[in-house]
Structure formats: C-alpha cells, structure tokens
Amino acid sequence: MxxxxxxxxxxxxxxxxxxxxxxxxxxxxxxxxxxxxxxxQRGLTPWSTGLCHCFDDPGNCLITCICPCITFGQVADIVDRGSCPCVASGIAYGLLLSFTGLGCLYSCLYRSKLRGQYDLEEGPLPDCLVHFCCEPCALCQEYRELKNRGFDMGIGWNANMDRQRRGVMGAPAMGAPVMGGGMTR
Incomplete structure (x- = not known):
C-alpha cells in the first residue's frame, strides 16, 4: 500500500x-x-495402527464386538480428559445405540476430538462415515491409539494423570524412569 x-x-x-x-x-x-x-496445512500424524488392525489387541476386539459401549466409554473418558466419566459416556452411547441403532452419530464426534488433540490424519473417509461403516473397527483403532500413546485404558483419565504425577511407567508423556538406588544389604 x-x-x-x-x-x-x-x-x-x-x-x-x-x-x-x-x-x-x-x-x-x-x-x-x-x-x-x-x-x-500443518503436518498431520498418521494413526499408530490401521483401521483394520483389530487383532493387534484381540481382547479389546472381543469386548468391542460384544459390548461397544465399554470401549467407547474408555475412549470418551480419556478424550474428554475426565470431564465425563467412562460409565456415563458408555451408558449414553449404549442408550443411543439401543433406541436408534445409531451410536455412530455420537462416537464419531469423539473420533474428531481425538484427531484434533493429536493432529491425526482423517483418512480416506470422514469420521462419521468411518464410524457408520465400521463402528467396531473405528472404536478399536481409537482405543489402540490412546493405548499406544501411553494411556492405561482400564483406569481412566484421573488415574492416568495421577500415575503421571507420580512418575509410574505406562503413563502418558512421562520423562525418564526413576531408577532405584541399587542393591543394599
């Protein structure tokens, strides 16, 4: 000018x-x-496992196929950073799935949140289509992603943060492990 x-x-x-x-x-x-x-565009990170690698964690795959509300509740608790407990999220998902058959409408929002938090690639399809076409695989992939990032999925957000504060192995974003003083007599 x-x-x-x-x-x-x-x-x-x-x-x-x-x-x-x-x-x-x-x-x-x-x-x-x-x-x-x-x-x-910022550089996006690829997912740590593929959508169809459900058998990398057969226990979670089985649980997700039988009762997806458990896996969804665990994922939602971590993604929401403990603001909505695992049980509440799982129940809301289960009710939506039971009455409408469209739990994917709720769970795809959490996939988008997870991608936003970790700058993950969207993939070949939008989040809602991934959940609509293959809900169990999508939930398993999200579960594995959080697990591979260091979260213990069975204990929830608050316990993971407590473990991180104490420096316990397996907690996300930890520093180097604390070594003991060695053997003493």
Whole structure:
C-alpha cells in the first residue's frame, strides 16, 4: 500500500511522515480467491495402527464386538480428559445405540476430538462415515491409539494423570524412569 495523494501533500507541507497501514498477516484482499491464500496445512500424524488392525489387541476386539459401549466409554473418558466419566459416556452411547441403532452419530464426534488433540490424519473417509461403516473397527483403532500413546485404558483419565504425577511407567508423556538406588544389604 502506498500513501494517498493527500498524505503525500501533508508530508511535503509539514515534514511529517504519515504512517502507511500494514494489513495483518492473514488479511486476504477482497478481490482475490481465499483458496489462493490458504495457509499451509500443518503436518498431520498418521494413526499408530490401521483401521483394520483389530487383532493387534484381540481382547479389546472381543469386548468391542460384544459390548461397544465399554470401549467407547474408555475412549470418551480419556478424550474428554475426565470431564465425563467412562460409565456415563458408555451408558449414553449404549442408550443411543439401543433406541436408534445409531451410536455412530455420537462416537464419531469423539473420533474428531481425538484427531484434533493429536493432529491425526482423517483418512480416506470422514469420521462419521468411518464410524457408520465400521463402528467396531473405528472404536478399536481409537482405543489402540490412546493405548499406544501411553494411556492405561482400564483406569481412566484421573488415574492416568495421577500415575503421571507420580512418575509410574505406562503413563502418558512421562520423562525418564526413576531408577532405584541399587542393591543394599
């Protein structure tokens, strides 16, 4: 942007420089296409396991096939960071699944939250379609992702955070393990 004619005349007459406004970094002029100025995409992380790797954890695969509300409750507790307990999330999912048959409408929201928290790739299909087409596989993949990130899925968010504070192995985002003093007599 250049100063206007009147600004140049003011500078000449009074010897004072008129500051030229600079648009903010994310400013897109109205005459250009926003697609031309889209910010570069952040690097997204791939999932630690594939959608169909359910048999990497056969115990969870079996539980999810028999009663998906258990796996969903465990995933939701970690994703919500303990704000909604595992039991409450599992019951809400189970009721929605029982009365409508569409628990995927609720669980796909948690897949999106999980992806947002860890910058995970969406994959070949949107989250809702992944859950609609293959709900058990999607829940198992989310469970494995959190487990591979260091969460003990059986104890919930609060216990995981307590373990992390105490430095117990298996807790997420821990530092180096604390070594004992060695053997004593």
């Amino acid at each position: 250049y100063p206007s004619q009147s600004a140049q005349a003011y500078e000449h007459k009074y010897g004072v420089t008129v500051p030229v406004p600079v648009p903010p970094e994310n400013h897109i002029p109205p005459y250009t296409s926003p697609a031309m100025h889209a910010p570069p």
